[in-house]
């Protein structure tokens with residue numbers, strides 16, 4: 292094991308150490324999971340534009356010897372990604388037309404999304420960000436000032452959403468500096484983080500993170516991203532406790548994924564496990580039609596049928612909203628799923 296490198300006289304945080312140890316070579320991951328690389332379907336064909344990345348702790352939640360494990364399927368670069376499917380495009384959600392300043396996306400009223408970094412702790416194969424030209428658009432530290440003056444100059448903005456990539460890929464020094472600058476903008480009320488890191492790298496929630504969360508005057512919301520109950524083990528639940536103790540709202544968004552969570556039982560277990568971890572289900576997204584991800588997609592009518600079953604099993608507060616991102620729409624588009632009541 293490589294010991295953590297000292298940084299500014301301090302030891303590097305444990306999470307950075309864990310991140311350096313993440314799986315990046317497909318054969319290493321297969322060996323760890325005791326999967327035979329010659330098995331049909333394990334041809335890692337699609338690494339060129341979006342390499343493999345899986346933290347060890349996340350891989351530890353996968354079932355060994357199971358090529359259909361729902362966590363493994365989310366990260367494995369299968370040969371199916373190379374299929375060019377008509378209608379599946381590079382910029383599926385129209386973000387590139389909406390960037391006001393470097394890294395600032397203002398699509399919806401009252402809230403802006405700041406693409407704080409392009410980096411993620413895990414690479415999810417279904418993700419639309421895989422084609423996003425981060426090198427041009429991300430608000431690198433020295434490029435935050437135009438975005439910040441843009442926010443400061445528009446009093447209609449009440450909420451800033453830190454997104455990416457994964458905003459928690461940034462160091463706590465950088466995040467503390469950014470959040471202090473946001474604190475100083477009087478019309479801002481809320482800070483939201485869209486992050487998958489507490490799920491895939493629970494070590495990320497540490498004293499340094501909590502220190503700047505304690506300092507901000509902004510009401511804080513975390514929108515986490517888990518797609519399957521098996522992602523939420525006891526380590527994740529425990530890591531989230533300090534956020535819950537601080538009254539930080541924890542929500543979750545999932546993506547509906549063929550072969551991973553496309554049945555009512557799996558979705559019900561996910562909602563129940565989220566609640567056991569102190570998280571409320573927020574959105575269930577229909578897949579963005581992004582090139583290379585068509586094999587994960589589900590037709591809308593199947594999703595609607597799933598929601599009907601789910602609604603008959605769960606309390607209303609554990610039912611996520613079924614949504615799709617439609618380019619140019621003023622909000623996420625809610626997909627209705629209720630059958631009209633039988634007429635008497």
Ligand SMILES: *Cc1c(COP(=O)(O)O)cnc(C)c1O
Pocket residue numbers: 396397398399402403404452622623
């Ligand atoms: C999804 C998204 C939001 C947040 O939408 P909510 O419905 O408030 O969760 C904000 N800005 C952009 C650009 C988004 O894509």
Ligand code: SF4
Pocket residue numbers: 410411412413414415418419420455456457487516
């Ligand atoms: S942005 Fe989220 S969904 Fe996409 S690769 Fe990163 S962690 Fe995964």
